[in-house]
Amino acid sequence: LRSEQISSYIKRTPAQFGGSRRIENIACELFPRFLGKSFSRKKLNFEEKRKLNRTLYAESVWQIDRSCNSVRSKTCNGYAEHGNICNECCYIRSDKRLCTNITKRVPSPENVKFTPKYYWEDNALKEHLKNNHLRDIWNLLNDDSDCNNGSKIWITLADKALQGAFDYKPIFVGLCEVMNDAAEQKIKNKGKQNIKYSEEFTNFLVILGGFSTRALDLFRQNLEG
Structure with missing residues (x-):
């Protein structure tokens, strides 16, 4: 249905x-x-x-x-x-x-926090989807009804950024800056060796590498990190 x-x-x-x-x-x-x-x-x-x-x-x-x-x-x-x-x-x-x-x-976004906790038990993805901004993007990613979803995701992401959804997410903002700089370098046919990372994003990569060098390499290969 x-x-x-x-x-x-x-x-x-x-x-x-x-x-x-x-x-x-x-x-x-x-x-x-x-x-x-x-x-x-x-x-x-x-x-x-x-x-x-x-x-x-x-x-x-x-x-x-x-x-x-x-x-x-x-x-x-x-x-x-x-x-x-x-x-x-x-x-x-x-x-x-x-x-x-x-x-x-x-319900309005501010009431999402009142969702009974048992819905989130033993499911890492559901835990992340308690964040209404991430849930909106997740629903877009899983909606096959619109062929323009690719552009919708970025528009939604930009709109949420303008609303301040990521003001206190310096690592995510740092990642977006890196990906944007990488895209600009590619357009200008320049290498990526001079891309600068924010302090918060650099610390994240250091910690990630401490957990797993393989995870760090995979992250760099796919997300310009």
Whole structure:
């Protein structure tokens, strides 16, 4: 299923699936000690969290496919019986919980920090995507619907820079300066040997080289570092 509303839903939710009952209700069934008490994931140990996550997934109705910017039934078989949609996905189109989720307003960027922490557990990429600026760029990179996405990414990046999103990211700014200088040198048919690095970016490269010379070489080969 694809639509403008679904696209907005995917952009604002860190979840990978949906449609299960409220997490509090499931937790009380799995762990009776929470009956009549307030529930918090912080009160669960590792094994209990795994059990809860598995139950949530088992009860889920739909999955979020970020690579295709779509929502599909968890039991989708990929075979379309009705036009370009399978029976399973056709059924969830009228699911009340899905309809409620996709019609919710997109929260303002400053409220992203209030997203429940359990969405970010054990996933390094999701941890980075808590930053709304990075998430916007990530969504652009994974949106195949527009052939002009290549230019959109740079326009979005420049716009966020003008908004001050990178004011306190000196290493990233230093990297952008290096890549820009390298591009200018290439246009002028000059070598890259005289490119100057900022102090913050130089320190980053020194630290990176301390961890792994291979990582440093790979970084230099691909990002002009």
